[in-house]
Amino acid sequence: MRLMVNGKDTHMPEGINIFELLERLEIKVREVGLAVAVNGEIVPKSRYKEYILKDGDSVEIVNIVGGG
Amino acid sequence: MTDYERLLEEDYLEIAGRRFRSRLIIGSGKFKSFQENKEVLEASGAEIITVAVRRVNITDRSKENLLDYIDPNKYQILPNTAGCYTAEEAIKTAMLAREATGINWIKLEVIGDQKTLLPDMEETLKAAKFLVKEGFVVLPYIFDDPIYAKKFEDVGCAAVMPLAAPIGSGLGMQNPYNLIFIKEAVSVPVIVDAGIGSAADIPPVMELGIDAILTNTALAEAKDPIRMAVAMKYAVIAGRLSYLAGRMPKRTYAVPSSPLKGVPFKT
Numbered sequence: 001m002r003l004m005v006n007g008k009d010t011h012m013p014e015g016i017n018i019f020e021l022l023e024r025l026e027i028k029v030r031e032v033g034l035a036v037a038v039n040g041e042i043v044p045k046s047r048y049k050e051y052i053l054k055d056g057d058s059v060e061i062v063n064i065v066g067g068g
Numbered sequence: 069m070t071d072y073e074r075l076l077e078e079d080y081l082e083i084a085g086r087r088f089r090s091r092l093i094i095g096s097g098k099f100k101s102f103q104e105n106k107e108v109l110e111a112s113g114a115e116i117i118t119v120a121v122r123r124v125n126i127t128d129r130s131k132e133n134l135l136d137y138i139d140p141n142k143y144q145i146l147p148n149t150a151g152c153y154t155a156e157e158a159i160k161t162a163m164l165a166r167e168a169t170g171i172n173w174i175k176l177e178v179i180g181d182q183k184t185l186l187p188d189m190e191e192t193l194k195a196a197k198f199l200v201k202e203g204f205v206v207l208p209y210i211f212d213d214p215i216y217a218k219k220f221e222d223v224g225c226a227a228v229m230p231l232a233a234p235i236g237s238g239l240g241m242q243n244p245y246n247l248i249f250i251k252e253a254v255s256v257p258v259i260v261d262a263g264i265g266s267a268a269d270i271p272p273v274m275e276l277g278i279d280a281i282l283t284n285t286a287l288a289e290a291k292d293p294i295r296m297a298v299a300m301k302y303a304v305i306a307g308r309l310s311y312l313a314g315r316m317p318k319r320t321y322a323v324p325s326s327p328l329k330g331v332p333f334k335t
């Protein structure tokens with residue numbers, strides 16, 4: 001299926017959850033410093049394993065960086 | 069305890085019920101490394117540090133994370149909404165920041181124009197209203213407009229953060245009168261955010277009675293950021309003590325400091 005991940009068109013296996021997506025992208029799930037939103041809605045970390053992504057979903061994965 | 073610590077013992081900065089000894093808030097942008105940022109933070113004595121929320125680079129992931137260097141239990145992390153141009157973007161970014169940090173404080177920034185980076189006050193106010201209702205501690209970056217400053221206080225912002233000059237300009241305070249008006253208009257802390265160019269720019273602002281200073285570029289772009297951090301630490305203290313001490317009146321003509329009577333050799 002196709003997902004928009006941080007604005008990039010990405011191919012991923014059908015039916016994966018957020019936790020699996022992060023694993024495939026080699027992004028460490030950190031309790032502090034990471035957040036995920038699907039189609040504009042924030043998904044709490046406790047739901048990463050149960051949240052199944054659908055074809056066409058838009059996923060934002062953010063972290064904390066330096067800023068003023 | 070040093071002399072100034074004794075003088076400032078009961079003089080703390082209070083934001084949303086949290087007390088801070090330091091009146092200097094620093095940013096974490098544009099430093100050479102996380103390590104340098106950490107050293108600057110320690111040297112500055114600041115207890116609050118701003119951070120930004122950005123997309124993870126999915127093709128080039130750095131294993132290091134800013135929060136590995138700055139302990140959120142020791143410092144108040146203040147995520148920002150920098151780069152947002154509408155209330156909606158800023159609200160979504162604030163929500164992501166809260167999820168990512170577990171912190172409900174937000175430096176609300178809604179920019180109106182890329183060239184000046186001046187705030188869009190209408191959009192900022194709209195976002196502030198919403199975020200306060202959502203339980204955020206909102207610290208908005210605003211223009212030095214006393215009328216708007218009051219509106220931000222009225223919707224429940226925990227502080228107001230007027231600029232001294234445009235972000236990253238290093239021009240120093242451009243309009244002390246508006247800052248005085250803002251200080252008179254609101255009872256929440258007034259934090260001057262943006263425009264500080266060096267430690268020397270800080271005391272004139274603090275002498276107005278402004279509650280705190282937020283600076284980033286002046287530290288990151290100093291030839292020696294750690295020395296500048298120490299200079300700023302003392303500049304904030306000097307300005308604050310000078311304000312509390314109360315300055316003498318300004319006069320057009322000279323007034324002698326020594327007695328007029330008893331000058332030797334006078335006939």
